[in-house]
Amino acid sequence: MDKGKSVVAELSASSSSLPSPSSYPFSKKAKPRKLVSLCLGTLGQHLEDIITDISEFAALFPPHITLAIMSIARRKSLLNDKVLTSLAESSWQILDISGSDVTDAGLATVANVCSNLRAVDISRCEKITTAGVSEIVCHCPSLEILRCGYDLQQISSIALALRVNQSQSTFMTLP
Secondary structure (H helix, E strand, O other): OHHHHHHHHHHHHHHOOOOOHHHOOOOOOOOOOOHHHHHHHHHHHOHHHHHHHHHHHHHHOOHHHHHHHHHHHHHOOOOOHHHHHHHOOOOOOEEEOOOOOOOHHHHHHHHHHOOOOOEEEOOOOOOOOHHHHHHHHHHOOOOOEEEOOOOHHHHHHHHHHHHHOOOOOOEEEOO
């Protein structure tokens, strides 16, 4: 019995040196990360391992998740035609493929699938030409912003493509 009391006394003495519950990371002051955020973080860490099979499971995710996966792939320099066309959703309104390996063919496919695009960023996409820009302009009547960080000679070619398809107002922004 005395042994039990001494253990309790030791525990209570050592508990006084513990931090208060309000200082724990799960206290009311700090909000826990959402499960979706945690899952996307884990997916992002292992995207290189599963990118070749992305077309097999992309259809299982809702549009906002596929858009997030596409953004992660772009930031990790994994975004190409296959990845983009596997993830593309008709409900997307914004597309940022800047600095990716997407080509005119991939952009044309996405333009057909995502005809509701309102803003597209193709800056630093060295494999996209005026042909790809024309596809976006032709198939996306709601397009309002087209961001392309090209040099002046390329801009004049793009402006010509836009003039040919001037059924809507499209703004081109530079970096």
